[in-house]
Amino acid sequence: MVEGFDLSRYVGVFLEEVEEHIENLEENLVQLEREPDNQDLVQSIFRSFHTIKGSSSSMGFQRMMELSHLMENLLDGVRSKSIAVTPSLVDVLLRGVDLLKNMKDTVALEGKEPEVDIQHITENLKVFLKRGEEAKVAPETTAPIERKEPEEKEVIAPASRKEYLIRVYLTLECSMKGVRSYLVINRLQENKVEVISTNPPLADLESERFGQSFEIVAKATLPEEEIRKMVESVAEVEKVEIEVQEELPEEKVEVKEEEEKEIVSTAGQKKAAKSLKKTVRVDVERLDALLNLVGELVIDRARLGDTIQRLRDFKELSHFRDLLSDTNTHIGRIINELQMEIMKARMLPLAEVFNRFPRMVRDIARNSGKEVDFVVQGEETELDRSLLEEITDPLIHLLRNAVDHGIESREERIAQGKPPRGRVLLKAYQEENSVVIMVQDDGRGLDTGKIRNKALRLGLASQEELEKMSDREVMEFIFYPGFSTNDQVTDVSGRGVGMDIVRRNMERVNGQVRIESEAGKGTTFYLRLPLTLAIIRALLVQVDGGIYSIPLADVVEIEKVKRENTYWVNKTLTALFRGKVLTLLRLKDLLQSKKAEYFEGEETPEVLYTVVVNAARAMAGLVVDEIIGEQEIVIKSLGSYIGDVRGLSGATILGDGRVSLIVDVPSLLWKNFQMGG
């Protein structure tokens, strides 16, 4: 231990850093197994062990130091090619990393290193080292660590042109803001305006991660007025502000403060310096509280808007009404920006969760004797951190299932003419206002015959009902509590609880699960999650005197269906929608868990106000009494005393103070389908 230092001050930084390195190690080691010749990877692993060794020795953690020292030496052997990368080497290194992790966790809890026995693993490591020594002929020079300088781009502007800063404000109600901004940029480019950059960057614009306004830096020979006209010729543009910038603003160069630091015995001081980053750690609860407050603001704004509407009846007040209306629009814009900023602050890249999976998949594959290539894509996609927690368990279940049940053994695959190695893909991407996470395997696919048998055996459906069901509908059975197609219970999956949890977790966060599977080709699960948790756009409808909110994400279209355009199919009322038969369901009855179809012989209204919804891969027409309109709503939980109400996902307060219940379309449709509808 280093004397004269209060080491406890550095424990936090130490833990944080070690954790980061352990995560990198797990990922890199798994990758190394696949790419044993990748020198960059070897370097990176070596550095991680080296850093952990240095930090733990300065903290006085003897065992951690010894362990990482041995592993660092092993990696040195790998670097000089005297030790070969084999699955068993990776195994022992991973076990060493596990042990480091355990010790680190104890340090976090107790502030001191645990007295665990590391002898077994160190002996193991030494065996590999010894083999390396024997094989070693001459020490080689180590490759220097290459650092890439960022490429600098030079921009040369012709003197005759001006640079403009164009700020575009979209209307508050504007939908598809992403496409809207694209249209604006497209319009400029069509007219020979060179778009240099945008704020926020294009990717954020595309994915609608911005408030009501965005900025474009552009160069053109055209006068300001022409440019203004161009932008204003696009619909839903509320306002355009243009600044002419005669001089090129100086490029701001961000200096990365985090240098690669060799940590030696006096690392304490250096680490203290490193912790001086320009970030502030904020408790998540604070962010939650902020978001809640914004939610309240959204409600208040709606109420204000409502009051302003009512002022319409007083002609003499029209001037004040206009003033109020302007202010309200402005407040709305600011609330939007505020909400967006808080949402951004809450976002974390999916890598936080994804990074641990390569290791897990590798272990499962090795245990079950299968060969699996695990591919991760889109880990930079960001998601609200509370959602991140919700998806971890479902993803573990899905990945385990993919390797355990999906992927066949090598022999089986060869016999079927498939590549001997199985492939599991974990991919995330943003689609409109949701993030989709895809878990795909190229294994044997779901056996719908088996599922049918089991459903019959468990009494979930009658033979007759099952015969009518398509394979796709039958697959939905796997989400039943206690339903599992695996005949044998293994230690990782097949306990028949997994899929149930997957669906429940998804429903809890307004997400959806979808399966696609083809026998012999593989299975794909799609988890669709909302970007935001608290505020959504919804369609307000009236049913039986009450006002209900249907999340717009589930709404395909609104149709006014006349009686003469309806048909009786299988004795229930349907309408044609885009060439497809659409079953009409009374929302009123759906909400009360009654049979919601209209049955032949029943009196039907002259006009059916129908909301066409698409959720849980089923499409249906929900018949309501009246369609009120579209609005941004703040989701309030129904409260624990009411508990989980199937069919409703929460409540919201409307502008006039009334409460509107939020309809949970997927679970309603699912429930109706369960009842044999």
Place this chain on the structure above:
Amino acid sequence: MPGRIMIVDDAAFMRMMLKDILVKNGYEVVAEASNGKEAVLKYDETKPDLVTMDITMPEMDGISAVKEIRKKDPQARIIMCSAMGQQAMVVDAIQAGARDFVVKPFKPDRVVEAVKKVLGN
């Protein structure tokens, strides 16, 4: 400026609604088509000042129809009618030459604003 407009949508309900909105605001609806193919034919016949074009339609979809129409008349002014979730298709349509878009469920003043702007008044 009043304009002569053609409405393209496979749902009669949507055509009716759009027609109501447009007529109420002084526009003349000179043709209606229920799919892309019909739209291309009727465009030639009636030469409207503006077309509202649905995206998902049988026979020929809205994007192909935009391409066909713009091939024959590079000045054609077309507004896409999109449903929620068709972002990518709207972008395709804009690349094919559509001038603007409105999102369903329609709000009358949005539709009128877009039509006005595209017609240049």
